[in-house]
Amino acid sequence: MNLPHWHLLLNHVPTVGFGVGVALFLLALAAREQPLQRESLRIIVLAALVSIPVYLTGVSAGRLIEGLEGVSAIRIRIHADAALLAFVVMELTGGVAWLALWQARRFTRARPGTLAAVALLAVASFGLMARAAYIGGLIRHPEVISAEDTAPIETAWLTNASVKSLVLNTTSVWPAAETIHFVGLALSFGIVLVLNLRILGVMKSVAFADLHRLMPWGLMGVGVNLVSGMMFFIAIPEQYDTNVAFQWKMLLFLLTGVNLLYFTSAEDPWTTGAGVDASIGAKAFAASTIALWAGVVFFGRMLPYIGGSF
Amino acid sequence: MMGVLEALEASGISTWVRESRSLFAFPMVLTLHTFGLAVIVGVNAVIDLRLLGFGTHIPLKSLKMLFPIMWGGFIVNALSGSLLLARAATTVGISGVFWTKMVLIALSMWVLMRIKRRVFDDESADARPIPNDARVLAYASILLWAGAITAGRLMAYIGPTRPEALIGLLVK
Numbered sequence: 001m002n003l004p005h006w007h008l009l010l011n012h013v014p015t016v017g018f019g020v021g022v023a024l025f026l027l028a029l030a031a032r033e034q035p036l037q038r039e040s041l042r043i044i045v046l047a048a049l050v051s052i053p054v055y056l057t058g059v060s061a062g063r064l065i066e067g068l069e070g071v072s073a074i075r076i077r078i079h080a081d082a083a084l085l086a087f088v089v090m091e092l093t094g095g096v097a098w099l100a101l102w103q104a105r106r107f108t109r110a111r112p113g114t115l116a117a118v119a120l121l122a123v124a125s126f127g128l129m130a131r132a133a134y135i136g137g138l139i140r141h142p143e144v145i146s147a148e149d150t151a152p153i154e155t156a157w158l159t160n161a162s163v164k165s166l167v168l169n170t171t172s173v174w175p176a177a178e179t180i181h182f183v184g185l186a187l188s189f190g191i192v193l194v195l196n197l198r199i200l201g202v203m204k205s206v207a208f209a210d211l212h213r214l215m216p217w218g219l220m221g222v223g224v225n226l227v228s229g230m231m232f233f234i235a236i237p238e239q240y241d242t243n244v245a246f247q248w249k250m251l252l253f254l255l256t257g258v259n260l261l262y263f264t265s266a267e268d269p270w271t272t273g274a275g276v277d278a279s280i281g282a283k284a285f286a287a288s289t290i291a292l293w294a295g296v297v298f299f300g301r302m303l304p305y306i307g308g309s310f
Numbered sequence: 311m312m313g314v315l316e317a318l319e320a321s322g323i324s325t326w327v328r329e330s331r332s333l334f335a336f337p338m339v340l341t342l343h344t345f346g347l348a349v350i351v352g353v354n355a356v357i358d359l360r361l362l363g364f365g366t367h368i369p370l371k372s373l374k375m376l377f378p379i380m381w382g383g384f385i386v387n388a389l390s391g392s393l394l395l396a397r398a399a400t401t402v403g404i405s406g407v408f409w410t411k412m413v414l415i416a417l418s419m420w421v422l423m424r425i426k427r428r429v430f431d432d433e434s435a436d437a438r439p440i441p442n443d444a445r446v447l448a449y450a451s452i453l454l455w456a457g458a459i460t461a462g463r464l465m466a467y468i469g470p471t472r473p474e475a476l477i478g479l480l481v482k
Contacts, residue, residue, distance in 0.1 A: 182462075
């Protein structure tokens with residue numbers, strides 16, 4: 001499987017998979033079904049996570065097929081810009097959906113305002129994703145092209161080219177984004193370490209539920225790093241996408257999403273009270289979370305030295 | 311001063327870090343430095359956040375156990391940082407950004423020790439609200455560490471021979 005293959009396979013998650021999640025979420029809101037609401041929020045968070053490799057592999061796919069016969073370079077660009085906009089709103093949706101899950105665990109129910117925000121953002125994401133997918137389909141399916149499809153859609157304020165030019169043409173942006181990336185790394189890694197060490201038995205006198213309060217800060221670190229990291233990627237994608245260290249970093253990062261959902265709302269860690277030894281299952285999750293994050297940091301820092309694309 | 315830096319740069323281990331093509335040389339030392347940074351700054355951030363009112367149910371007494379972990383991160387970074395300095399002592403040793411970073415780290419550690427004495431060495435800390443001066447120290451801690459990280463990152467972009475590049479970077 002090469003990168004375009006992965007793009008074709010994974011791109012059904014932010015469209016079809018996400019659509020199912022949004023439909024279930026709206027249904028759960030209407031029926032006031034709490035368990036269904038939490039499940040649908042998990043689907044939305046996972047879809048937002050999978051959107052990351054969809055976007056990354058899409059950039060590679062576009063570069064690799066650009067020169068092929070019957071492929072429209074303009075349509076690739078329009079698709080990539082539509083996808084960028086959809087991606088940004090999708091990640092916001094995932095972040096707010098995670099917050100709703102966190103609130104549901106912490107206060108028994110998510111706050112109505114958070115749920116309303118998820119509903120609005122999810123519908124917007126779905127629309128933008130569907131639009132990006134539709135334009136993407138036109139790249140290799142001339143049989144479905146109608147007359148109006150040839151008119152370019154301009155979203156000039158946020159395009160791959162505008163991000164690229166901002167990062168590469170302003171001297172201070174790259175070092176500033178690197179600095180922010182390291183601050184975000186320290187914040188998220190520190191919180192990951194403290195929470196998971198508690199589950200493993202260090203600081204046993206603290207109830208996990210009390211440390212749970214720190215999770216949004218860790219997520220904020222991840223969010224900041226997603227933004228700064230995407231700036232590097234969009235600026236010089238060819239430096240990253242075929243680099244094996246980067247691929248490992250992304251794979252391990254995506255796997256941390258499963259651990260995140262576990263520690264956000266699963267029963268086992270939440271009920272690990274003061275002085276209580278966590279369950280074996282929770283400990284396994286905690287050990288793997290630390291290992292996965294260490295892997296993300298390791299491959300991130302080793303990017304210039306493994307793979308040799310820098 | 312320059313003589314010391316030159317001797318440092320010419321030393322065996324310094325040459326190995328600088329010239330070895332092994333992933334265990336410069337890349338691994340740099341990666342260890344990143345881990346140490348994540349541990350000390352990240353865990354310190356947890357303490358700062360607690361003092362600033364997040365996770366108020368976390369007993370302060372229990373967070374005392376984080377101090378040895380932070381010291382572990384500090385030691386890893388003192389060692390890996392020494393190697394990174396030795397590797398290019400004649401250029402890094404005269405870099406203003408490097409010395410700025412050293413001062414900021416020293417201040418961060420001093421603030422951390424002040425926090426420990428003010429809050430964590432006080433047996434009755436959990437029974438009382440967080441004192442105002444401890445909150446000020448927590449804010450200072452966050453700002454100083456962010457400054458140290460910024461200076462550390464800028465070392466990769468600003469050569470020691472061109473201190474004016476910093477100004478150029480800010481103005482451009």
